[in-house]
Amino acid sequence: MTPITPSPLVPVLTEAVFALTLALLFLAPLAIAGVALINVGLGRSRSAAQSLLGNLALLAVSVIVFALVGATLAGAPGAAGHSFQLAGKPWNWLGAGPLFLGGLGSASPQAQLTLLFEFLAVALAVMIPWGSGADRFRLTAGCAAAAVLAALVFPLAAHWIWGYGWLAQLGVNFGLGAGFLDGGGAATVHLLGGLSALAVVWIAGPRRGKFPKEGLSTALPGHNAVYVLFGCLVALVGWLAWNAAGAVIFLHASLAALPVTALNTLLSASGALAATFAVTRVRFGKPDASLCANGWLAGLVASSACAGLVTPGQALFVGIVAGIATPLMVELLELALSIDDPSGAVTVHAAGGLWGLLAAGFFAPLPGQLVAQLVGIATLFGLMLPVVYLLFWLLNRFVPFRVDPDGERIGMDLHELGGGAYPEFVIHRDESYR
C-alpha cells in the first residue's frame, strides 16, 4: 500500500468513482451526528435538548446561508475566481460564481459533488464552537454565529484550500510540494471550527461556578457518557466516508488508494484512544471516559489531514501523538489558562487538526510540502482567528452570546425551550457552585 501522491490537475471522475464518492458523501453526515451526540453528552442534563436542537438549527442555518452566499465565495476547483497579481504570480483569493443559489443546480455534476462536500463541511464546522459554548451559549446567538461563519469565514478558507485558491496553488506558483493539502477538512473544518470555539469561549466566558475565587476549577462533568462514547462510534463511520470522499475530490485519489485511506483513519483513531486511555490511567488511576472520547475524536481529526498521504505506520504514530497530547492539553487549558471548553473542541479540533496538518507536511513524499502546510497553518492562525474573534465580538454587541444568570441557573432547556430533555427525571439542585 502506498500513500496518494497529489496532482495539481483536476481530473474528470469516471462514472464508477463518481457513484462511489456520492455514496460516501451520503454516509459522511454520520460524522456530524457523532459530533452532535458528543456535544450533547458533554453538556449538562438541563441543557441537553437545547444543545441537540442547536446542533440541528445550526446545521440548517449554515446550509441555507452557505447556499445563498458562501458557496459563491467558496467556488469550486476549475470555476471562476477573483485574483490579483503579486510578485508575478496570480493570487486567487475569492470565488466568483453567481450569488443566491444561482448556478447550484446547473453546475457540472463533479462541481456539485464538491459543493455537497462543502455543504457538509460547513455544517460540521459551525457545530464545533456550539459544543464549546454549552450551557451558556444562546440559541439565537449560536445561529447568528453559524451564519457569519457560513457566509464569510468558511467560504474564504474553502476557496483558498479546496477551490484552487492561493493556498492550493502554493505548489504551482512557488514550488511548495502540491500546495496546501487538506483532503478531509482538518484545516477548513476542524482548525477553523476549533479557533472559532476559542473565540466563543473567550467572548461568552466560563460557566457560572466553573472558576471559583479560590482553589482549583470546579469539575462540571458531562451528563451522559453513553451519548459521548456512542457518538464516537457513529463518528467513525462518518469519518471513514469523509476522508475517502475528500481523498477522491481534493487529492484526486484513485479507487485503489481508498482502502489505505480508510485504514489510516481507523489506525489514527485507535492509536489515539489507546494513548489517551494509557495517559489517563497513569494520571488518574483509572481511564477517563470523556477524555478517551476526546482522544478518539482527536485521532480522527488528525487523520482528516493526512489519512491519504501517510503509510499505516505513520498514521498510527499520528494517532498516538494526538492521544497523548489531548488529555494533557485539556488539563492545561482548563487549569492553567482558565478556558472553560465543555466539549474540548479547542483541544480536539484545533490542536488535533493542527497536528494532522503538520504530520501531512512531515510525511508527504513531496519536497516543500512541510513549508506549504506551515503557510496554511499560519494563515488560519494569524488571519482567521483574529477575523473570527472580531466578527464574533461585533456580533456579541447585537446578539449577546451569553444567557442571563437566571437562565444559566435554571438550565438552557427550561429557559430557551420551556421544557427539559428528561421531563420525568429529577434535576438536582446544583451543589457544585461555590
Added chain:
Amino acid sequence: MKYAGLLVMPAGFFLSIAAILLFPAPAPRAAFVLCGLAVEGLGLAVAVRGHMESRGGSRP
C-alpha cells in the same frame, strides 16, 4: 492585552507570506515562515494571558 495579542497575530501571517515571496531558497524560506508562526504564537500567548487576567478580575 487580549486585543494587542490578536493584533500581533496578522503580523506573523504577513511575515509568512513575505517569506514565500522574498526567499526562493528553501532554507531561508522555511526559517522565515517559522518566524511568522513564532510571531503568531507570541500574539496568541499575549491574548491568552489577557484572557486569564480579565477572568481573574471577574471571578465570582
